[in-house]
Amino acid sequence: MTSSRLSERLAGQRRRGDSGSKWIRVAMAVLATIGVIDTGSITLKAWGVLPSLSCSSQGFFGCNGCEKVLSSDWGSLLGQPLSLFGFLAYAAMLLMAVVPLVLQGEARQTLAQPSWWGMALLGTGMTVFSAVLIGVMAFAIRDCCPFCILSAALSTGLLLLSLFGGDWEDRGQLLFRGLITALVVGVIGLGWAASVGQPAVETGKGVPPPVRAESTAATIALAEQLTAKGARMYTAYWCPHCHEQKELFGRQATEKLTVIECAPDGRNSQKELCEAKKIEGYPTWEINGTLDSGVKPLLKLAELIGYKGPALN
Missing domain, CATH: 1.20.1440.130 (VKOR domain)
Incomplete structure (x- = not known):
């Protein structure tokens, strides 16, 4: 009970x-x-x-x-x-x-x-x-x-x-x-x-460090429009300022840029083109036929080509 x-x-x-x-x-x-x-x-x-x-x-x-x-x-x-x-x-x-x-x-x-x-x-x-x-x-x-x-x-x-x-x-x-x-x-x-986010990259002498930053829709659009306008970025694989410029764009956008390797021992070097253009500093941008060296803010690049697209931060 x-x-x-x-x-x-x-x-x-x-x-x-x-x-x-x-x-x-x-x-x-x-x-x-x-x-x-x-x-x-x-x-x-x-x-x-x-x-x-x-x-x-x-x-x-x-x-x-x-x-x-x-x-x-x-x-x-x-x-x-x-x-x-x-x-x-x-x-x-x-x-x-x-x-x-x-x-x-x-x-x-x-x-x-x-x-x-x-x-x-x-x-x-x-x-x-x-x-x-x-x-x-x-x-x-x-x-x-x-x-x-x-x-x-x-x-x-x-x-x-x-x-x-x-x-x-x-x-x-x-x-x-x-x-x-x-x-x-x-x-x-x-x-x-x-x-994740560690893309397979080439390593070895003459290869620039991989870009880690993620791109935005705006930076991708800017890179595409720069390339469409014939813009080029002259770089050297060992150049820290070149890497800084690429990080501003992000990995996906950088892949859409026209990047010219100027170092003689760099991978896919175009030394002769760089010498013909009289490139003296890295990075150097060629936009609308004008050369301008140094890291450029994205808004400045957008202004130079009349960028139209998503807002850049």
Whole structure:
């Protein structure tokens, strides 16, 4: 009799506890749904299903829009847009939040606590990986995407709600599993971030250092228009100011410039052309038949050719 009453009391406590956390599941379902829409829209745009996204958020957290971030080397994984994996994570979070709400009886009780574990650990992984992506935007891409910031905020919110809503009898076990998950995701995420964006480059004598900066739509457009106008940049592979000029354009835009190597021992050297042009300093720009040496601000170059296109920063 005593054992039966104790079991009933414990069952009642579990029911009241799960009922008390019902609103947290609902809140998590709402956040996860927003995440599904956020990442799903980005994925559909990457696949060409959606023509465009309204993401020109000049001034929002200093962002210039999403295109630079989403089209960067960090915007895809395993040949698919990175947002697809975020979509799958949010969809899994949504299912774990909602399914125990719609089930009844023993099935509901069976899934209640495992779902909290799943949401807490998945939320931990999502939050840590989002932190890695924020770091990539800040230090590698040097721009940001409002959709990406929203996703990071949603991941953090889901993690906090899962920690608050679960019936954690052994918090030490929760802390241990959470730390292990965070460590594994952090190491994998940092390793991925470090390995991406390192294009295969030629190395050896006579080869200039690789350009690391990411280009914007504006710098690419400027480079294309400079080339169309017949502009040339005379450089030497060992010249630090030449590298500085290329970094202003970024890697993708630099590839569209007409760059003349003047060093005699440089790769694809055009020493004779440089001597014929009487090039004495590097870099030297030849625009509209006029030679002008030194690193040039992008706005100055744009002015010289009557650039028309996206605004240059």
